[in-house]
Amino acid sequence: xxxxxxxxxxxxxxxxxxxxxxxxxxxxxxxxxxxxxxxxxxxxxxxxxxxxxxxxxxxxxxxxxxxxxxxxxxxxxxxxxxxxxxxxxxxxxxxxxxxxxxxxxxxxxxxxxxxxxxxxxxxxxxxxxxxxxxxxxxxxxxxxxxxxxxxxxxxxxxxxxxxxxxxxxxxxxxxxxxxxxxxxxxxxxxxxxxxxxxxxxxxxxxxxxxxxxxxxxxxxxxxxxxxxxxxxxxxxxxxxxxxxxxxxxxxxxxxxxxxxxxxxxxxxxxxxxxxxxxxxxxxx
Amino acid sequence: xxxxxxxxxxxxxxxxxxxxxxxxxxxxxxxxxxxxxxxxxxxxxxxxxxxxxxxxxxxxxxxxxxxxxxxxxxxxxxxxxxxxxxxxxxxxxxxxxxxxxxxxxxxxxxxxxxxxxxxxxxxxxxxxxxxxxxxxxxxxxxxxxxxxxxxxxxxxxxxxxxxxxxxxxxxxxxxxxxxxxxxxxxxxxxxxxxxxxxxxxxxxxxxxxxxxxxxxxxxxxxxxxxxxxxxxxxxxxxxxxxxxxxxxxxxxxxxxxxxxxxxxxxxxxxxxxxxxxxxxxxxxxxxxxxxxxxxxxxxxxxxxxxxxxxxxxxxxxxxxxxxxxxxxxxxxxxxxxxxxxxxxxxxxxxxxxxxxxxxxxxxxxxxxxxxxxxxxxxxxxxxxxxxxxxxxxxxxxxxxxxxxxxxxxxxxxxxxxxxxxxxxxxxxxxxxxxxxxxxxxxxxxxxxxxxxxxxxxxxxxxxxxxxxxxxxxxxxxxxxxxxxxxxxxxxxxxxxxxxxxxxxxxxxxxxxxxxxxxxxxxxxxxxxxxxxxxxxxxxxxxxxxxxxxxxxxxxxxxxxxxxxxxxxxxxxxxxxxxxxxxxxxxxxxxxxxxxxxxxxxxxxxxxxxxxxxxxxxxxxxxxxxxxxxxxxxxxxx
Numbered sequence: 001x002x003x004x005x006x007x008x009x010x011x012x013x014x015x016x017x018x019x020x021x022x023x024x025x026x027x028x029x030x031x032x033x034x035x036x037x038x039x040x041x042x043x044x045x046x047x048x049x050x051x052x053x054x055x056x057x058x059x060x061x062x063x064x065x066x067x068x069x070x071x072x073x074x075x076x077x078x079x080x081x082x083x084x085x086x087x088x089x090x091x092x093x094x095x096x097x098x099x100x101x102x103x104x105x106x107x108x109x110x111x112x113x114x115x116x117x118x119x120x121x122x123x124x125x126x127x128x129x130x131x132x133x134x135x136x137x138x139x140x141x142x143x144x145x146x147x148x149x150x151x152x153x154x155x156x157x158x159x160x161x162x163x164x165x166x167x168x169x170x171x172x173x174x175x176x177x178x179x180x181x182x183x184x185x186x187x188x189x190x191x192x193x194x195x196x197x198x199x200x201x202x203x204x205x206x207x208x209x210x211x212x213x214x215x216x217x218x219x220x221x222x223x224x225x226x227x228x229x230x231x232x233x234x235x236x237x238x239x240x241x242x243x244x245x246x247x248x249x250x251x252x253x254x255x256x257x258x259x260x261x262x263x264x265x266x267x268x269x270x271x272x273x274x275x276x277x278x279x280x281x282x283x284x
Numbered sequence: 285x286x287x288x289x290x291x292x293x294x295x296x297x298x299x300x301x302x303x304x305x306x307x308x309x310x311x312x313x314x315x316x317x318x319x320x321x322x323x324x325x326x327x328x329x330x331x332x333x334x335x336x337x338x339x340x341x342x343x344x345x346x347x348x349x350x351x352x353x354x355x356x357x358x359x360x361x362x363x364x365x366x367x368x369x370x371x372x373x374x375x376x377x378x379x380x381x382x383x384x385x386x387x388x389x390x391x392x393x394x395x396x397x398x399x400x401x402x403x404x405x406x407x408x409x410x411x412x413x414x415x416x417x418x419x420x421x422x423x424x425x426x427x428x429x430x431x432x433x434x435x436x437x438x439x440x441x442x443x444x445x446x447x448x449x450x451x452x453x454x455x456x457x458x459x460x461x462x463x464x465x466x467x468x469x470x471x472x473x474x475x476x477x478x479x480x481x482x483x484x485x486x487x488x489x490x491x492x493x494x495x496x497x498x499x500x501x502x503x504x505x506x507x508x509x510x511x512x513x514x515x516x517x518x519x520x521x522x523x524x525x526x527x528x529x530x531x532x533x534x535x536x537x538x539x540x541x542x543x544x545x546x547x548x549x550x551x552x553x554x555x556x557x558x559x560x561x562x563x564x565x566x567x568x569x570x571x572x573x574x575x576x577x578x579x580x581x582x583x584x585x586x587x588x589x590x591x592x593x594x595x596x597x598x599x600x601x602x603x604x605x606x607x608x609x610x611x612x613x614x615x616x617x618x619x620x621x622x623x624x625x626x627x628x629x630x631x632x633x634x635x636x637x638x639x640x641x642x643x644x645x646x647x648x649x650x651x652x653x654x655x656x657x658x659x660x661x662x663x664x665x666x667x668x669x670x671x672x673x674x675x676x677x678x679x680x681x682x683x684x685x686x687x688x689x690x691x692x693x694x695x696x697x698x699x700x701x702x703x704x705x706x707x708x709x710x711x712x713x714x715x716x717x718x719x720x721x722x723x724x725x726x727x728x729x730x731x732x733x734x735x736x737x738x739x740x741x742x743x744x745x746x747x748x749x750x751x752x753x754x755x756x757x758x759x760x761x762x763x764x765x766x767x768x769x770x771x772x773x774x775x776x777x778x779x780x781x782x783x784x785x786x787x788x789x790x791x792x793x794x795x796x797x798x799x800x801x802x803x804x805x806x807x808x809x810x811x812x813x814x815x816x817x818x819x820x821x822x823x824x825x826x827x828x829x830x831x832x833x834x835x836x837x838x839x840x841x842x843x844x845x846x847x848x849x850x851x852x853x854x855x856x857x858x859x860x861x862x863x864x865x866x867x868x869x870x871x872x873x874x875x876x877x878x879x880x881x882x883x884x885x886x887x888x889x890x891x892x893x894x895x896x897x898x899x900x901x902x903x904x905x906x907x908x909x910x911x912x913x914x915x916x917x918x919x920x921x
Contacts, residue, residue, distance in 0.1 A: 021384075024579060027540065028581075034527055037527065064529065065536060149375075155358070158402070172361075172371060174402075175699060176402050176703075178402055179405055181693040181703075258333070260334045276360070
């Protein structure tokens with residue numbers, strides 16, 4: 001793992017230069033994480049083991065000087081790609097994470113899978129499992145690594161986004177959010193989703209991973225002309241054609257592609273509003 | 285790619301490394317003037333649309349039986365597509381050869397103003413879109429006004445739907461003149477006014493052949509003509525304390541540097557507590573740092589163990605923020621429940637949170653006509669100028685000196701209800717008034733006690749603090765009262781303005797700070813006289829509640845604690861008619877700055893011990909009332 005040894009803001013000649021784009025993104029995310037940690041009593045972070053939530057964990061360690069001062073939740077549908085679980089358990093050990101695994105055991109016992117409908121399956125094994133964990137632990141703040149450039153409804157999200165008593169997202173009437181003053185007051189029984197990566201793009205994430213040498217699952221790198229661009233459950237996540245076998249390759253590929261990131265995610269495409277409905281119900 | 289694909293495009297910046305430039309642009313303007321359409325066209329003409337997006341939008345439109353609608357690129361909600369209106373703000377990325385852009389689409393419908401502000405507040409420049417046929421409308425002006433309040437200085441006007449006016453130059457010039465005049469009035473000079481047809485693609489990314497009379501830039505060229513605002517490193521240091529961590533046996537003060545820079549070894553002052561220490565280390569995980577600057581979220585340790593809390597503002601001693609418990613604000617209001625004088629809210633300024641009361645609503649502003657109207661309430665989506673008061677001192681800056689620590693939001697219940705920018709015009713920085721410079725001081729105990737003096741004088745010592753407008757009758761009543769009380773055997777003395785300014789206060793001028801210091805000294809002197817057994821009558825306008833409260837506190841500190849606020853009241857009209865010194869006439873003629881009641885505030889007492897309404901009672905009646913009050917409250921036994 002590479003560590004940045006450069007003094008902050010210094011170019012070595014004693015004068016400091018204005019922060020570049022990645023520095024500015026990082027500083028804003030750190031600010032958001034620290035706001036969440038200060039304002040919310042019961043805080044946890046969603047960790048999908050994908051690239052975005054790894055960046056989120058990395059930023060958390062930056063914000064809190066090497067510590068991850070809240071639990072991380074992995075929603076395990078049991079259909080995750082096996083390499084992801086191996087990678088997860090390795091990082092839990094290396095980084096000393098307090099891991100909570102969320103599984104909708106009742107739905108799994110009843111045989112839930114994507115053949116019953118992708119949106120139905122996502123709702124049961126992800127949204128419901130997440131609601132169970134939130135209810136069980138009484139979390140009032142859940143940090144998630146979603147980004148505006150991923151998808152149209154996420155493009156309209158707030159950094160501090162309130163969820164109702166049933167975890168539902170009232171996207172028709174979102175709170176005002178400006179001047180870095182976030183909604184931090186909310187009635188009992190409801191909670192906030194906190195989105196520190198909302199202002200990042202896919203390319204920003206990869207450039208930052210390269211700069212900071214953040215570990216990611218090997219599945220992102222091309223093997224035999226195929227790679228995963230976005231990670232999810234095995235049955236619903238497709239690979240893309242790619243020659244990008246390393247970070248430089250991925251960044252070069254993204255600098256010229258016109259294909260969107262979630263194109264490999266089948267659940268988004270069941271209907272025009274499939275993702276909107278998933279998210280309104282409390283999906284991440 | 286699937287026809288149902290709804291993803292938004294990421295940037296394809298080209299191999300330019302990590303340090304490229306990124307500028308955030310808000311697209312604002314009246315509903316249906318074509319903002320979302322313009323963004324769709326911009327993406328199409330700069331070849332920035334994701335693969336299959338054009339076909340996907342076409343499908344959505346066909347399914348709804350409607351012509352092709354570019355707005356569907358950003359209007360992701362079903363409700364937005366079905367109703368054909370943008371509800372919430374969205375962001376989308378694209379680039380030109382010059383730099384990367386974040387395009388922030390803001391809803392134009394008045395109902396969704398909070399979403400417009402949410403989007404626009406993030407921007408560093410704006411495109412103000414106006415329909416060539418409809419011209420300048422309510423939200424065109426309102427959005428322009430908000431851009432100014434939000435501090436967005438770079439604005440390009442896009443006159444859209446030129447196809448609907450046959451690409452006519454005359455119509456364009458008319459719209460250009462109308463919006464130019466309005467923006468000029470609020471202090472915005474547009475960088476360009478571009479005639480565009482988003483639907484047909486004229487002057488968006490490609491120059492139009494149909495408007496050869498136009499010689500200016502295309503909209504994309506106008507975007508490239510904006511500049512990325514420099515990071516505010518040149519302003520004085522302001523670092524609000526966000527949190528204090530105790531990791532690994534170090535006490536780390538965490539915060540983001542809003543403006544300026546700091547170095548290891550710098551002496552920092554934390555306001556409003558006024559505690560001070562040196563920066564021992566700048567903490568960055570996995571790295572070392574000797575200095576840090578605006579925009580960075582950092583941690584520091586100090587060379588002394590100070591108890592510093594979230595909400596305090598760190599700065600250098602040479603350029604301190606203002607400390608005050610009262611200030612003016614220009615606000616916008618978003619809550620359904622109207623804002624009224626006397627209402628209480630939670631004020632969030634940087635990382636501080638403080639209960640605040642609306643002391644007065646001075647002006648309600650009509651953003652369309654820029655008229656300032658006297659009013660008591662501010663309705664939803666209204667604009668106003670207020671005076672806000674907090675119980676304890678707050679560290680802040682005048683917005684014109686430092687925007688980042690000169691703005692705030694008001695929270696009502698669970699919700700952000702409005703936002704505003706601060707002006708300290710007419711109000712003093714109270715820091716000097718509360719700063720104690722002399723240390724190692726201990727009071728001596730008198731052998732003649734307050735009680736002994738009161739027995740000897742046959743009355744208690746104390747302060748009658750007269751306050752009221754110039755011309756209300758303070759001095760006249762005070763001098764008459766002094767004479768009558770003296771005859772009755774009272775130890776009595778009047779402290780009057782000019783008499784003190786000749787000697788004790790000769791080194792003070794008439795700035796808000798000097799006026800406050802003047803009153804502070806009067807308060808201290810009055811307290812000493814009171815302790816010496818005198819009935820002290822002070823006759824000063826003393827327009828600020830904070831100053832009078834401080835005088836009361838001085839009397840309480842000196843032991844007598846006998847302090848009576850007397851409101852010598854008369855309406856401004858009456859005082860102005862009396863005008864014994866001709867001051868109102870001079871003030872109205874603009875010859876006196878900051879004249880109380882005309883160009884500076886008068887804060888009437890909330891609960892005076894005695895009120896003498898000189899426009900209703902005669903001088904004799906007022907003096908009688910005062911003597912009666914005095915006999916009841918100052919006679920011993």
